Amino acid sequence: MSDMLYFDHAATTPVHPRVLAAMTPYLTQVFGNPSSVHAAGREARKALEQARDAIASFMDADPQSLIFTSGGTEADNMAVIGGAMAQRERGRHVITTQIEHHAVLHACEYLEQAGFEVTYLPVDKTGSVRLEDVKQAVRPDTVLVSIMYGNNEVGTIQPIEEIGVFLQEKGIIFHTDAVQAFGVLPIRARQLPVDMLSVSAHKINGPKGVGALYLGRKVPVSPILHGGSQERKRRAGTENLAGIVGFAEATKVATEEMADRVAKYEQMKAAMRAVWEEAGIAFHVNGHPTNVLPHILNVSFPGVHTETMLMNLDLARIAAASGSACTSGSLELSHVLVAMQLEDEIARSAIRFSFGITNTVEEARQAAQTVAQIVNRLVRSK
Incomplete structure (x- = not known):
């Protein structure tokens, strides 16, 4: 790992x-x-x-x-x-x-x-x-x-x-x-x-x-x-x-380090979004804009299916997740995104990045750059 x-x-x-x-x-x-x-x-x-x-x-x-x-x-x-x-x-x-x-x-x-x-x-x-x-x-x-x-x-x-x-x-x-x-x-x-x-x-x-x-x-x-x-x-x-x-x-340990961890997670979110904005790719952050857990970033990339993105990230040695349940090798639509009544294209392209003590801001930037490359490659190929 x-x-x-x-x-x-x-x-x-x-x-x-x-x-x-x-x-x-x-x-x-x-x-x-x-x-x-x-x-x-x-x-x-x-x-x-x-x-x-x-x-x-x-x-x-x-x-x-x-x-x-x-x-x-x-x-x-x-x-x-x-x-x-x-x-x-x-x-x-x-x-x-x-x-x-x-x-x-x-x-x-x-x-x-x-x-x-x-x-x-x-x-x-x-x-x-x-x-x-x-x-x-x-x-x-x-x-x-x-x-x-x-x-x-x-x-x-x-x-x-x-x-x-x-x-x-x-x-x-x-x-x-x-x-x-x-x-x-x-x-x-x-x-x-x-x-x-x-x-x-x-x-x-x-x-x-x-x-x-x-x-x-x-x-x-x-x-x-x-x-x-x-x-x-x-x-x-x-x-x-x-x-x-x-x-x-x-x-x-979590109590002692909470303030530092939260600050780092917020930096990671900001770094990822900055990379995507600079790359000019379409993305949509899901969830409440401010009332949100600091370590979770759920984001959709319209035009790139969740399963496709996860497979490409895995090949690039990046572990992220969907909120979906895996049944018989295929992903079902997340019950949370369905309840939020998001547009179908947004719901079907959602990825969850969740941060922890092993991550750095530079790693977050690196992962975001990989995502941008995947999006550009797949959207262009359509």
């Missing part, structure tokens, strides 16, 4: 050297089960709770409110399915948006099979949810609303605070998937009007296979895993101790 320009950090990130160093003792020496009562277990338990305290501190949360999971998907499922099931005697209506990650959308589909009714809110052309649409969708039997903090495809940041304040007044449980926002935006759980918040380690240079759900006090959630009494009987299964320790270190 050393010769590849990797611009797909929204998909996953490399493990930071400090994270690997923090994890290693818990893969080799401190291997006890945190539930065991002997000395090895107690040592593991101490490390587990220290990691919980650290992550809670960085996201301004009560340590008791953090439930460790196997990642963002499980955290989303626990919030959506567990939160709805715990309240099914009170009501069976759930609200979400058309642009959520599939971890939320498919959890909502599961709830529909279980007898719930789900309202999927539309978004505008910038990918933003309107507070007015939330207000109109709420019913007396609404028990849960799940709206992501920042979109993983186009980066649009949602009006979480406005929506949360309204839902608090209505007494409706509010969950936000903050997987893409965590680590690039300051997340202050206790200051946000949310009841549940999902985060993941591998998006912030931590290990894969570990995440967490912030669960506010007195928020009803039914467990979706059954077994032991780990995580205060809310999530059964032996804790991924090394992963959790790595998650804590990744959170610490």
Whole structure:
């Protein structure tokens, strides 16, 4: 991978050297089960709770409110399915948006099979949810609303605070998937009007296979895993101790470096756009122009299909992404871009560049120049 320009950090990130160093003792020496009562277990338990305290501190949360999971998907499922099931005697209506990650959308589909009714809110052309649409969708039997903090495809940041304040007044449980926002935006759980918040380690240079759900006090959630009494009987299964320790270190590093990282990502976006403007190629940036995650740039190049661009970039040793799902070797149109009601030519030519700690501004410029060459070659050949 050393010769590849990797611009797909929204998909996953490399493990930071400090994270690997923090994890290693818990893969080799401190291997006890945190539930065991002997000395090895107690040592593991101490490390587990220290990691919980650290992550809670960085996201301004009560340590008791953090439930460790196997990642963002499980955290989303626990919030959506567990939160709805715990309240099914009170009501069976759930609200979400058309642009959520599939971890939320498919959890909502599961709830529909279980007898719930789900309202999927539309978004505008910038990918933003309107507070007015939330207000109109709420019913007396609404028990849960799940709206992501920042979109993983186009980066649009949602009006979480406005929506949360309204839902608090209505007494409706509010969950936000903050997987893409965590680590690039300051997340202050206790200051946000949310009841549940999902985060993941591998998006912030931590290990894969570990995440967490912030669960506010007195928020009803039914467990979706059954077994032991780990995580205060809310999530059964032996804790991924090394992963959790790595998650804590990744959170610490991300917090320390956040301002510098964000500044660098903004420089990269500006550099790429400057190259394309100078080259005179047609391009269209998707998502909100200002209310957007700093590390995501979703851009369309009319006349060059997404799949064609991705293949050409891959041949040039540049890793980028589409927001589309890959089915049987071909790309389906992104559900996010469809919900934004973009013109067909824009939606079918969208590419997501997402930045991380391994990137430089010069690399961003180099990738942009390659894109310009590809566009010029393919558009001219038509």
